[in-house]
Amino acid sequence: MGGAEGTPARGGAAGGPQPSSAEGLLDVLGVAAVVLDADGRIVLWSPQAEKLLGYTAEEALGQYAAHLLVAEENFGWVVDLFERVMSTGAWSGEFPVRHKDGSRRVLEFRNMRLLDDRGDYYALGLATDQATLRRVERDLALSVRLVDQSPIGLAVVGTDLRYVGVNAALERLDGLSAGQHKGRRVAEVLSFADAEAVEEAMRTVLDSGVPLLDRQLVGRTPADPDTDHAWSVSLHRLEDVGGRVLGLAISVIDVTDRHRAATEAERARDRLALVADASVRIGTTLDLEQTARELADVAVPELADVAAVDLLDTVLEGRPARIAADGPAVIRALAVAAAYPTVAVRAADPPGEPAHYSADRLVTRCVRTARPVMVAEVDDAALSCIARDRHSAELLAESGLHSYLAVPLIARGEVLGALDLKRARNPYPFTEDDALLASELAARAAVCIDNARLFRRQRETALTLQRSLLPETPGHLVGLEVASRYQPAGAGSEVGGDWFDIIPMDDGRTALVVGDVMGSGINSATTMGRLRTATQTLSRLTLDPAEVLRHLDEITAGLEPSLATCVYAVYDPHRAQCCLCTAGHPPPVLIRAGEGPRLLDLPTGAPLGVGGVPFRDVTTELAPGDRLVFYTDGLVETRDQDIDTRLYRLLDLLRTPDPTLEDTCDRLLRELRNGGNQDDVALLVARVRSPNDRLSTSGPA
Numbered sequence: 001m002g003g004a005e006g007t008p009a010r011g012g013a014a015g016g017p018q019p020s021s022a023e024g025l026l027d028v029l030g031v032a033a034v035v036l037d038a039d040g041r042i043v044l045w046s047p048q049a050e051k052l053l054g055y056t057a058e059e060a061l062g063q064y065a066a067h068l069l070v071a072e073e074n075f076g077w078v079v080d081l082f083e084r085v086m087s088t089g090a091w092s093g094e095f096p097v098r099h100k101d102g103s104r105r106v107l108e109f110r111n112m113r114l115l116d117d118r119g120d121y122y123a124l125g126l127a128t129d130q131a132t133l134r135r136v137e138r139d140l141a142l143s144v145r146l147v148d149q150s151p152i153g154l155a156v157v158g159t160d161l162r163y164v165g166v167n168a169a170l171e172r173l174d175g176l177s178a179g180q181h182k183g184r185r186v187a188e189v190l191s192f193a194d195a196e197a198v199e200e201a202m203r204t205v206l207d208s209g210v211p212l213l214d215r216q217l218v219g220r221t222p223a224d225p226d227t228d229h230a231w232s233v234s235l236h237r238l239e240d241v242g243g244r245v246l247g248l249a250i251s252v253i254d255v256t257d258r259h260r261a262a263t264e265a266e267r268a269r270d271r272l273a274l275v276a277d278a279s280v281r282i283g284t285t286l287d288l289e290q291t292a293r294e295l296a297d298v299a300v301p302e303l304a305d306v307a308a309v310d311l312l313d314t315v316l317e318g319r320p321a322r323i324a325a326d327g328p329a330v331i332r333a334l335a336v337a338a339a340y341p342t343v344a345v346r347a348a349d350p351p352g353e354p355a356h357y358s359a360d361r362l363v364t365r366c367v368r369t370a371r372p373v374m375v376a377e378v379d380d381a382a383l384s385c386i387a388r389d390r391h392s393a394e395l396l397a398e399s400g401l402h403s404y405l406a407v408p409l410i411a412r413g414e415v416l417g418a419l420d421l422k423r424a425r426n427p428y429p430f431t432e433d434d435a436l437l438a439s440e441l442a443a444r445a446a447v448c449i450d451n452a453r454l455f456r457r458q459r460e461t462a463l464t465l466q467r468s469l470l471p472e473t474p475g476h477l478v479g480l481e482v483a484s485r486y487q488p489a490g491a492g493s494e495v496g497g498d499w500f501d502i503i504p505m506d507d508g509r510t511a512l513v514v515g516d517v518m519g520s521g522i523n524s525a526t527t528m529g530r531l532r533t534a535t536q537t538l539s540r541l542t543l544d545p546a547e548v549l550r551h552l553d554e555i556t557a558g559l560e561p562s563l564a565t566c567v568y569a570v571y572d573p574h575r576a577q578c579c580l581c582t583a584g585h586p587p588p589v590l591i592r593a594g595e596g597p598r599l600l601d602l603p604t605g606a607p608l609g610v611g612g613v614p615f616r617d618v619t620t621e622l623a624p625g626d627r628l629v630f631y632t633d634g635l636v637e638t639r640d641q642d643i644d645t646r647l648y649r650l651l652d653l654l655r656t657p658d659p660t661l662e663d664t665c666d667r668l669l670r671e672l673r674n675g676g677n678q679d680d681v682a683l684l685v686a687r688v689r690s691p692n693d694r695l696s697t698s699g700p701a
Contacts, residue, residue, distance in 0.1 A: 030048060030051065030052055030128050030129055030132055031048055031126055031127070031128045032046055032048040032049035032051070032052040032053065032126070032127045032128065033046040033048065033049065033124065033125070033126055034046070034049050034060075034065070034124075034125045034127070035114070035122050035123070035124050035125075036065050036082070036122060036123040036125070037120075037122055038086065038120065038121050038122070039064075040064050040065055040066060040082055040123075041062060041063065041064055041065070042060050042061055042062065042063050042064075042065050042068070043061065043062075043122070044061075045057040045060040045061055049127075052107070052127065052128070052129065053069065053097065053099055053100060053105075054099050054100030054101055055068065055100050059100075065078075066078050066079065066082075068098075069097045069098055070096075070097065070098065071096070071098055071104070074095075074096065077095075078095070081095070081111075082123065085111045085112070085113055085123050086113055086121055086123060088113075089112060089113045090111060090112045090113065091109070091111045092108075092109060092110045092111065093108075093109060094106050094107065094108050094109065094130055095107060095109055097127075105129065105130075106130045107127040107128065107129060107130060108127065108128050108129075108130045109125055109126065109127050110125075110126040110127075111123060111124065111125045111126075112124050151169055152169055152251050152252065152253055153166070153167065153169045153170030153172075153173045153174075153231075153250075153251065153252035153253070153254075154166065154167040154169065154170060154249070154250065154251055154252070155167070155170050155181070155249075155250040155252070156238065156247055156248070156249055156250070157186075157202070157247050157248045157250060158246075158247040159206060159245060159246075159247055161185055161186070161199060161202055161203070161206075161248075162182075162183050162184060162185055163181040163182050163183065163184055163185075163186075163189075164182065164247060165178060165181075165182070166178050166181045170252060172223070173221065173223065173231075173252060173254055174189055174190065174221045174222065174223060175221050175222040175223025175224070176189060176222055176223075185199070186198060186199065186202075186250075187199060189221075189222075190217075190219050190220070190221055194217070198215075198217065198233075201215065201235065202235060202248060205235040205236070205237055205248060206237060206245065206247075206248060209237045209239075211234065211235060211236045211237070212233075212234060212235040213234045214232050214233075214234060215232070215233050215234070215235075216230060216231070216232055216233075216255065216259070217230065217231050217233055218230045218231075218259065219231075228256075229254065229256045230254075230255050230256045230258070230259030230260075231252050231253060231254055231255060231256075232252070232253040232255045233250065233251070233252055233253075234250070234251045235248055235249070235250055236248065236249045236251075237249075267433070270302070271433075271437050274298070274302050274303070274437065274441070275437075275440055275441065275444070277298060278295075278298045278441050278444055278445065279444060281294050281297070281298055282294045282295050282298060282444065282445045282448050283445070283447075283448030283451070283452075285452075286451065286452050286455040286456075287452060288334065288449065288452040288453055288455075288456050289334055289335065289351070289352075290452075291445070291448050291449050291452045292309040292311075292334035292335035292449060293309075293334075293335040293337070294445075294448075295307075295309050295335070295419065295441070295442075295445040295448075295449070296308065296309050296335040296336060296337035297337050298441065298445075299337070299419065299421060299438070299441065300337050300338060300339040301339030301340075301426070303421060303434065303437065303438060303441070304339075304405070304421035304422055304423055304426070305338065305339045305340070305342070305344070305422060305423050305424045305425050305426050306336070306337070306338045306339070306342065306344045306345065306348070306399075306421070306422040306424070307336070307337050307338075307419065307420065307421050307422075308333055308335065308336045308337075308348050308349075308419075308420040309333070309334045309335045309336075309409075309417065309419055309420075309445075309449075310331045310332070310333050310334070310349070310363055310417045310418050310419075310420060311331065311332055311334055311409070311416055311417035311449070311453075312329060312330070312331055312332075312367060312415070312416065312417050313330040313331060313332050313354050314330070315414070315416050315417065315453065316332060316453065318457055323364070323367060323368045326359050327359055328356055328357055328358050328359055328364065329356075329357045329361075329363075329364045329367060329368070330354050330355070330356055330357070331349070331354070331355055331357050331363065331364075331367075331417065331418075332352065332353065332354045332355070333348060333349040333350065333351045333352070333353070333355065334351055334352070334417075335351055336348045336351060339425070340425065342399045342424065342425075343395045343398050343399050344395065344396055344399035344401060344422060344424060346392075346395055347387055347388075347391075347392035347393075347395040347396045347399070348392075348420075349388060355388065357388075360385050361385055361386075361388075362375070362382075362385050362386055362404065362406055363406050363418050363420055366406040366407065366408050366418045367408055367415050367417060367418050369408075370408045370410060370415050371408065372405065372406065372407045372408070372435045372438070372439060373404075373405070373406045374404070374405045374406075374430050374432075374434075374435050375403065375404040375405075375430075376403055376429040376430055376431070377402065377403065377429055378401055378402055378403060378404050382404065383396060383397060383401070386401075386404055386422075396422070399422075399424045400424035400425065401422050401423070401424045402423060402424065402429065403422070403423040403426075403428075403429040403430045404421070404422055404423075404430070405421040405422075405430040405434060405435060405438055406418045406419065406420050406421065407419050407421075407435065407438045407439045407442045408439075408442065409442050409445065409446040409449060410442070410443065410446055411446040411447045411449065411450035412447075412450060414450075416446055416449060416450060416453070417449075418442075419438060419441070419442045419445070421438060458521065458522065474502055474503075474504050476504070477502070477504060477510050478504075478508040478509075478510065478573045479508075479510075479571070479573030479688060479689050480510050480571055480573070480686050480687070480688065480689060481661060481686070481687045481689055482502055482512075482661065482684065482685065482686045482687075483660070483661035483662045483664065483665050483684075483685050484500050484502070484665070484682075484683060484684045484685070485665045485666075485669060485681070485682075485683040486498065486499075486500070486680070486681070486682050486683075487634075487669055487673065487680065487681045487683075488680050489520070489634070489679050489680050497515075497516060497517025497518070497519065497520070497524030497525055497527055497528035497561070497564065497680075498515070498516045498517075498528070498632045498634065498679075498680035498681060498682040499513075499514070499515050499516075499517075499528045499531075499532055499682055500512075500513060500514045500515075500630070500682040500683070500684045501513040501514075501532055501535060501536065502684070503535070503536055503539045505539060505540070505542070505570070506540070506542075507542070507574075508572075508573055508574065509570055509571060509572045509573070510570070510571045510573075511535075511539040511568065511569070511570050512568075512569045512570075512571065512628070512630060512684060512686055513532075513535055513566065513567070513568050513569075514566070514567050514585070514630040514631065514632060514682050514683075514684050515528070515531060515532075515535075515564055515565060515566035515567070515585070515608075515632075515682075516564060516565045516566075516585070516632040516633060516634075516680075516682070517531065517561055517563075517564040518561050518563040518564060518565075518607070519561040519563075523560060523561060524561055527556075527559045527560065527561055527564070528564075530555075530559060531552060531555065531556065531559075531564060531566075531608075534551070534552060534555050535548065535552060535566075535568070538551055538552070539570075544570075544579065544581075544617055545568040545569065545570055545579055545580060545581035545615075545617050546581045546614075546615040546616055546617045548568050548581075549566060549568055549581050549583050549605070549608065549615045550614075550615055552564075552566065552583070552608050553583065553606075553608045553609065553610070553611060553613075553615075554611070555608075556608040556609035557609045557611050559609070562609040563607050563608065563609040563610070564583075564607060564608045564609060565582075565583055565584040565585040565586075565607050565608070565632075565633075566582070566583045566584075566585055566608055567580065567581070567582045567583075567585040567586075567587075567588060567602075567630055568580070568581050568582075568583075569581075569588070569628070569630070571622070571686070571688075576621060576622055576623065576688075577619050577620070577621055577622065578619070578620055578622050578628065579617050579618070579619045580600065580602055580617065580618050580619075580620070581602070581603075581605070581615050581616065581617045581618070582602050582603070582604060582605050583605045583606065583607055583608045583615060584604060584605055584606055584607035584608075584610075585604075585605075585632075586631065586632070586633055586636065586647075587599045587600050587601070587602055587604075588600050588602075588628050588629060588630045588631075589628070589629040589650065589651065589654060590620065590626065590627075590628055591626065591627040591628075591629070591654055592623070592625075592626050593623060593624070593625030593626055594625075596651075596655055597629075597651045597654040597655060598651070599647065599651070600618070600620065601618075602618050603615075603616045603618070622688045623688065624688050624689060624690035625687065625688060625690070626687070626688045627661075627685060627686065627687045627688075628685070628686045628687075629654065629664075629668075629683075629684075629685050630683070630684040630685075630686075631650075631668075631681065631682070631683050631684070632679075632680065632681055632682045632683075633679065634679030634680050634681040634682075635650070635668065635669075635672055635673070635681045635683060636649075636650055636672065637679065646672075649671075649672065650668070650672065653667065653668060653671055653672070654668075661685045661686075661687060664685050665683055665685055668683060669681065669683065
């Protein structure tokens with residue numbers, strides 16, 4: 001038991017005698033050796049005999065054994081047994097003997113006849129206490145039964161970590177017989193990833209004597225080579241009663257069901273975490289492409305290595321999503337995400353470009369049936385139905401694609417498109433649980449995507465209305481050159497009610513108007529159009545700017561939305577003056593020729609629609625070359641900087657002259673705006689012409 005065949009236990013010499021403990025098994029049994037000559041006299045007396053029977057060697061040697069050790073009533077019996085041993089050669093059984101202290105003890109005997117080199121016969125008696133022997137027998141029987149019949153796999157390995165013996169349970173667990181185990185290491189029998197770490201742990205227990213309890217291993221056995229199993233393994237060092245290390249005892253419990261249940265529970269927690277994460281990360285804006293990217297990013301790498309979000313082109317155009325039973329589909333990819341750099345991305349349709357999908361494409365089937373389509377193991381036939389062409393199929397094969405899943409994006413009962421998932425580096429095929437999780441993600445994301453789609457349609461409608469209401473630049477203005485811009489809010493925000501107007505008046509004067517209806521969407525654009533019409537009508541009555549704003553204040557109070565800001569200015573080329581009035585609007589910038597820019601100090605006034613607040617005009621002289629810059633708050637207001645900082649930035653930009661007013665408009669928008677702006681901008685720049693200038697206007701509205 002100290003090691004495999006031919007391998008010494010630690011501390012011994014190969015092929016040489018092995019030292020034994022002073023308290024070995026024979027001493028545990030207390031085996032006494034006594035030799036009698038042919039007459040029944042004691043000629044040899046072992047120390048164990050002295051310990052067992054109480055007589056010293058001096059007291060026992062030369063005595064008749066029957067007289068010394070047997071009660072008188074048993075003389076006849078012992079004489080018969082002695083004659084039987086001397087004639088037949090052996091006898092074993094139990095016999096009562098007398099201890100030196102007078103007590104009677106039943107001993108278990110193994111007696112045999114001996115012959116010396118002179119032809120003389122002797123009787124050897126080996127004896128042990130019957131109670132001690134029975135206890136050892138019971139313990140041994142119990143141990144054997146436990147090892148042989150235990151449902152727990154048990155093994156003994158030597159100090160070289162090779163199997164010495166295994167029980168039947170471990171034979172069944174491993175699918176190998178005891179003979180196939182013997183002499184082999186654990187890593188040679190089982191297939192698992194951390195075999196070296198396990199053997200290192202075995203050496204540690206062998207050296208330290210500290211048991212290793214309930215270490216969980218996952219691997220495969222010859223009994224079931226295609227399925228992972230889990231075992232709870234415990235290691236104990238084996239020693240004899242003298243402390244000599246014999247090897248290790250290994251107990252193995254199959255905990256595969258528990259492991260699978262724990263794995264499933266962990267997967268369930270991961271799924272819940274992924275769904276919760278998706279609820280936070282998807283739909284952060286009303287930008288359609290951004291929402292699609294958020295869905296694709298959530299899907300990798302937790303669910304797939306590559307994810308694509310595809311929408312039906314008809315859905316994007318606002319038409320019903322109808323696909324014939326055997327017909328193709330026009331699909332537009334909105335986003336593609338990968339967990340790592342891979343050629344599979346090149347196989348996907350470029351985002352933003354419409355693609356014609358044949359009827360046998362798996363994505364087409366998914367959106368047509370409104371049901372998930374899963375290919376757990378992708379073969380060549382399936383690959384041709386996943387890829388758009390042969391080259392894409394080659395790229396997917398090169399990427400290692402082995403499993404595919406597509407789930408429909410359904411919102412408000414309408415199929416919008418599909419979430420397309422691929423696995424290459426992830427070794428596990430898609431399962432029904434994965435399909436359920438992907439469908440849950442798709443269902444949550446589809447509502448956000450549909451909201452973004454509907455918002456885009458409404459925004460485009462409002463933007464079309466807004467642009468249709470903005471003015472064309474007049475063909476001739478007396479003494480003025482103007483440039484203007486309108487820039488809508490970013491794609492994720494609604495169009496507002498910002499506007500500007502350039503109104504030639506009958507006496508050569510020009511009215512310059514910039515306003516901003518509070519709120520956004522179609523209602524704001526409609527209110528803006530009505531205020532612009534009213535402003536044009538009032539300007540023809542040659543009213544002062546304050547009077548115009550007073551009338552607009554009354555008109556705005558009856559509209560919805562009912563608040564707006566506005567700056568109204570009238571330039572008179574004959575007097576070289578500009579009369580201005582504001583209603584809660586940011587102040588215009590005046591840039592005199594040869595001087596730096598400054599904000600005009602105008603009475604702020606209340607926004608239009610508040611009512612009951614008077615408006616006051618301010619008149620300023622203008623010379624040739626002087627410029628006025630009118631703008632809405634979308635140019636200077638941001639969430640991360642205060643308004644004073646932004647106004648200073650505007651003035652700083654205007655310190656640098658531009659070749660044309662058009663260049664000034666472009667530079668201001670470029671420097672002060674970014675793609676994430678959430679408000680519209682109306683910008684109007686005017687310059688007083690000298691009498692020699694021939695240009696009257698410049699640039700588009």
